[in-house]
Amino acid sequence: MSYYFERYQQFISKVDELTEKLSGLHKDHMQCRKGCDLCCMNYRIFPVEYFEIQQSLKEKPAQTTESNDDSCIFLKDHVCQIYEHRPFICRTHGLPLLYLNEEQWELSACELNFNEFDDEDFSAENTFPQDTFNSELFQINKAFIQENELDYSEFDLLEMKDLHQR
Ligand code: SF4
Numbered sequence: 001m002s003y004y005f006e007r008y009q010q011f012i013s014k015v016d017e018l019t020e021k022l023s024g025l026h027k028d029h030m031q032c033r034k035g036c037d038l039c040c041m042n043y044r045i046f047p048v049e050y051f052e053i054q055q056s057l058k059e060k061p062a063q064t065t066e067s068n069d070d071s072c073i074f075l076k077d078h079v080c081q082i083y084e085h086r087p088f089i090c091r092t093h094g095l096p097l098l099y100l101n102e103e104q105w106e107l108s109a110c111e112l113n114f115n116e117f118d119d120e121d122f123s124a125e126n127t128f129p130q131d132t133f134n135s136e137l138f139q140i141n142k143a144f145i146q147e148n149e150l151d152y153s154e155f156d157l158l159e160m161k162d163l164h165q166r
Contacts, residue, residue, distance in 0.1 A: 004144040005052050011140060015091050015133060022095050025126050029113045032094040034079065038112070039093040040072045044157035046141040047150060049087040053163060056085040064164055073161050087160070088137055092128050099130040 023030055062081040064073040074081045080090070096109040107122055108130075142154040 007140050008048050031112045037078050040075045042161045043089050044159050045087045047152050048141040048144040050158040053085050096122050096127045097130040098127040
């Protein structure tokens with residue numbers, strides 16, 4: 001499994017590099033800071049991410065909170081307890097994201113950061129290409145499942161709250 005965890009971590013490094021650059025470009029708008037956790041929910045993630053977090057928890061256990069259907073079990077006192085190992089979806093929050101929705105390009109942006117904007121304010125240069133990265137992660141996860149002969153389909157997602165007891 002470790003080969004795929006390394007591939008996943010290389011992918012995450014690329015994500016972090018781009019999100020840092022975009023956060024700098026949009027620094028006048030970004031309100032994201034420690035304590036703002038409106039984005040923290042019980043996400044469903046790919047098995048490669050799930051098992052990477054599971055491994056990190058074996059090495060360094062994290063405090064969790066009561067699980068329910070909505071909130072993330074790793075949010076405690078407004079602080080992410082697995083920040084270094086948080087999944088891809090948690091790393092792009094707050095930025096303007098570009099993705100394809102039923103053959104149309106759509107922009108998604110946090111209302112706290114971008115409350116007044118025109119579509120012309122955004123371009124390929126200052127938005128995060130969510131679909132491109134989603135596709136890359138999909139391929140890493142698919143290879144992870146196949147090579148490790150795991151009993152999942154390439155479309156299966158796992159709930160983060162199930163990491164509670166592991
Ligand atoms: S893993 Fe961390 S950043 Fe992601 S939803 Fe949970 S608390 Fe928030």
